[in-house]
Amino acid sequence: IPIENLPVSDRTKSFYTDSGIQKLYPPQSKAISAGLLDGKNVLISIPTASGKTLLAELAMLQSLDAGGKCLYVVPLRALASEKFRRFSEFRELGFRSGISTGDLDERDENIGTNDIIVATSEKVDSLIRNETHWLSQISVVVLDEVHLLDSPGRGPTLEIVITKLRRLNPKMQIIALSATIQNSKEVADWMKAECVVSDWRPTKLYEGVYFDGVFEGEVVHTKEKTVKEIELVGKGKEAGVSLAADAIRSGGRCLVFTNSRKNAAGFAKKAGSVIQSYLTVAEQAELLDLAAEITDRSDTDAAKTLAVCIRMGVAFHHAGLSADQRELVEKSFLAGKIKMISSTPTLAAGLNLPARRVIIAAWRRYDSNEGMQMIPVMEYKQMAGRAGRPHLDPYGESVLIATKEEDIDKLKEMYIEAEPEAVESRLGAENALRTHVLSTISNGFADTRNQLSDFFRDTFFAYQRGLLSTITLKTVIDTCLDFLIKSNMCFEDKGKTEEPAVEKTSPFVTADKINSTKEDGDYPLVPTKLGSLVSKLYLDPLSASVILENIQKAESEKMKLTDISLLHLICMTTDMKLLYMKTSDYIPVSEFAAENCEHIISMPPTSKPAEFDWFLGELKTAILLYRWISETPENEISKEFDVGEGDIRQFSETAAWIANAGARLLKMTGSPSAGLFSDLELRLQYGASIQLLPLLKIRGIGRVRARKLYNAGFKSKESFKPADFSTVAGLVGPKIAGQVYREIGIDASGYVIEEKKKRSGDDSESES
Ligand code: ADP
Incomplete structure (x- = not known):
């Protein structure tokens, strides 16, 4: 099909023809015939580089011209940036794009002023939990790499996001993009989508x-x-x-x-x-x-x-x-x-x-x-x-x-010659469901056991497993609810007990429902304040309960909480990924455990080898984080733990997020330990002590340079004077020194020239 013949605006047509795209590829034409530009849901399962993104773009631009708003959901942050860069080109058509990949506990209302919003599936889940209101204005949602429904880590979240978005806005057009998979028709049928399959490629x-x-x-x-x-x-x-x-x-x-x-x-x-x-x-x-x-x-x-x-x-x-x-x-x-x-x-x-x-x-x-x-x-x-x-x-x-x-x-x-595997739902496990059961109640998508079952009947898991799933789901949902009720994150209001002193936050819960007599399964499930907060923080309810129980234990035993206590506690949560234990780790990590036993809140006895081994893995990860906040150079951490810089960042970012969530949970429960977690969050973010923060905010200054400058008396932006240029250059190298002075807005040009004469070549020191 020539671009000229498509039912999109003339500006959209010129946008593509000017960039050299004159006609659609055969599978693209197939998607148009399937109703992509008639508002139909479509699942497109075609090989890489055969133009899936272009199809999503056409549908989005058509909807934007009619005053719509689009959400583009991707599995990875790096992919979000790539798509955001591409969609930013639509500025010339008058449309703005935004990217939402930040912290998982924010509402992010501002980002909603954009026409196209790119976000990871976890971020969308979190936006729903935080009741971000622009989500209900979405006219087109694109689900990129939808075959990842099959991924044990990401799949369940993606599945829940799709189910919730459809409930929030049943008229929304769904465009799902997938690699070639065996059961694309099944996935499409679940989404009530037309299925476009092809193995055509633009290059042989x-x-x-x-x-x-x-x-x-x-x-x-x-x-x-x-x-x-x-x-x-x-x-x-x-x-x-x-x-x-x-x-x-x-x-x-x-x-x-x-x-x-x-x-x-x-x-x-x-x-x-x-x-x-x-x-x-x-x-x-x-x-x-x-x-x-x-x-x-x-x-x-x-x-x-x-x-x-x-x-x-x-x-x-x-x-x-x-x-x-x-x-x-x-x-x-x-x-x-x-x-x-x-x-x-x-x-x-x-x-x-x-x-x-x-x-x-x-x-x-x-x-x-x-x-x-x-x-x-x-x-x-x-x-x-x-x-x-x-x-x-x-x-x-x-x-x-x-x-x-x-x-x-x-x-x-x-x-x-083989066909790719079929995509299979991973939602059936308790570990995957616990957090989604809580958020489904918290956001009012369901307010009784029966409504929960109804909600989960709309998932791909239920669609794929048919009747059998009803029993599996009911059992797993009940187990999750038992846990949530036991941990005071929700309660089942049977009308006969006195009302617990908590606020009902679920919009589904009305006084009338609470007071009337109910059948089993119809009693209102009410989230507690704690439950709502845990859902909004995007923390696994099990993690939240591990933090609260351990802090309570430490406080009742009047234990002095140190960095090691808190870092190990963070590593005990299910949201923290752990380092593997190698055979050579057992002796040093066990020794560390023995030396620090009075700082560790929960240590299993060595007589339980499986639990003790798991504990050592937690502790090893906590030691990495401890080195990071103690300003150990990254190269040393890399060598000690056999990890890369990317891993150190990932561990510390996750730990900082859990520390932040811990601080907010403890603040709510009135615990005096909340402040300890807030300080720790900042240190985990920067990998340094708090005194270095003012310096770390200057571009080009990392934790190592900040420490050198701090020790030499440069403690904040205000301490840099023009005459100090050569001292600063001696500490961090002339190139970085120049950059720092420029950024602070101090003219040190006279000193810079002098510096250049003194030093020939680039001897800037590297930052780790
Ligand atoms: P996919 O998302 O399927 O991996 P893309 O949509 O990124 O593929 O397309 C790959 C490349 O092909 C892009 O550079 C895109 O501009 C180009 N392309 C897509 N459709 C056409 C077309 N009909 N004619 C020419 N080039 C196209």
């Missing part, structure tokens, strides 16, 4: 298996030449490197999927040593600057290795890198400066980073429960689907590497 994809110098499968790219050159470089273990180098030599870019961070970095180093010989002098100079950006910002060993790789024109990518590092790698790859990225599978989903050749160097992955496992077909398809940049590459190639001859046929059958 050749998929194959490589073993010892031979391609098996459809990979046709100059087969003889490739094989010959591969022999020059190596076989067996080196095959992946040779294949990567070959792609780059012939003018393409390459993405490599490995199964661990170590392997990703190792692959990049090896491939880089070959690929660097293909770089032009100009490219080398550009890469030097990029590498310097990495080492300027961080002095960890991982940053140094990344910089070494970048100088060779390659990079690695995984969740251990900091957000800055990941962004720089992604941008430089898209710009063609970095020729190859080797990554863990985290990069397979979402982000738009296509390459001519995709190499799947490892198709087995270690699972802590099940040992080495083959990756799912869906993951393979997503990785392979990255091959071939539309309009830029003549074709895409995806190569699975076999290590044994017998694997060739197996891999062809199990991946290339």
Whole structure:
């Protein structure tokens, strides 16, 4: 279908035709015929890069022209930023976009003034819990990567968000975007959506298996030449490197999927040593600057290795890198400066980073429960689907590497010719449901056991499992309710007991319902103040009860609460992800436990080995957080715990969020320990003591530079005088000193010139 013929405004048409898009791709046309622009719900299950986003955009722009408001739901923050950047281009059509990925306990009313709002599914869930009023004005909701309904971590939230949004606004148009999945029709039927399925791709994809110098499968790219050159470089273990180098030599870019961070970095180093010989002098100079950006910002060993790789024109990518590092790698790859990225599978989903050749160097992955496992077909398809940049590459190639001859046929059958798995709901478990049962009552989506059952009957879990699910759900809901009632987060008002001294917050609860005689299952479920707060804070009710019970215990025993007490308590909550215990950790962590036993609120006896082992994992994570707030350099923390900067940030951000929630819970219950949690929150956020805060607010000053400056007497913005420039430059390097003075608005130009004469070259110290 030509863009000109679409039922959208002329401005929208020109927006696309001016950017070179004249007609729709075949699966896109199919979606239009299915009613995408007639307000129908549509699930679009087509391969990567075949234009799903464009379809969502057309429907959103059409709705905006009619005065609507759109919500675009993504699984990851990084993806939210990518989409937000894209939708910001609609400013020229007069539409504003906003991104809501911040704290999970905020209402965020301001963001609602935008026309398109991009948010993660957790954030949308939290906005619903906090009764953000613009949610009911949404005319189009787009659910990106909806196949993640299958993910044990994210799926249940996504499912609940969809169910609640549909209840809030039954007329809202739902557009669900999915990778190809086996049961797309089932997911579509649940959403009352038309289902559009296609395996059409804008660039041809050749998929194959490589073993010892031979391609098996459809990979046709100059087969003889490739094989010959591969022999020059190596076989067996080196095959992946040779294949990567070959792609780059012939003018393409390459993405490599490995199964661990170590392997990703190792692959990049090896491939880089070959690929660097293909770089032009100009490219080398550009890469030097990029590498310097990495080492300027961080002095960890991982940053140094990344910089070494970048100088060779390659990079690695995984969740251990900091957000800055990941962004720089992604941008430089898209710009063609970095020729190859080797990554863990985290990069397979979402982000738009296509390459001519995709190499799947490892198709087995270690699972802590099940040992080495083959990756799912869906993951393979997503990785392979990255091959071939539309309009830029003549074709895409995806190569699975076999290590044994017998694997060739197996891999062809199990991946290339296989259908992806079916998406399955993960909502049935108590751990997934507890928080959603509480929020469903708190926000008035249900106010009796029977209404709760009705609500959950609208979920994908119930749709998929049919009648059987009714019994499972009832049992799990009852278990969750027992817990919530026991922990004073809600009560069942049977009318005969005296009214507990709590406020009823559920809009569903009316006096008339409370007083009338009810059948079992029809008694009002009333959230308590505590229950409402826990729901709004987005904390797992189990976490909240762990915090409250332990603080109560400590207070009644008149225990002195220290940093270790609180950090360990934070690590006891279910919302905190824990570090793995390695065999070599047992002795040092047990010793730490023995030395600090009087600071630890709850320590299981060593006679219960399973519980004690779990406790050690909590404590190990608490020690990491303790090092972080005690200003231990990141490189030392990285080495001690074998983690990356990205992990340290993730641990500390989650802990800061739990500390904040803890402070608010304890404030509500009138506990004197609330203030301790508030202070801890700030320290966790910045990884430093509170005295450094004024300095940390200056851009370019991290915890290490702040400490040096503080110790030298520079304690706030006001302490910097023009004449101090050389002292400051001596502490943090002239480049950063210049930046600091500029930002504070102090003219130190005379001193700067003098400084430049004294120091030749860039000797700025790196921040960790
Ligand atoms: P997906 O979301 O399915 O991964 P995108 O919507 O991001 O794919 O599209 C991939 C690329 O293809 C984008 O650069 C987009 O501008 C381009 N594109 C989409 N539809 C068309 C079309 N009909 N004609 C030309 N280019 C298109």
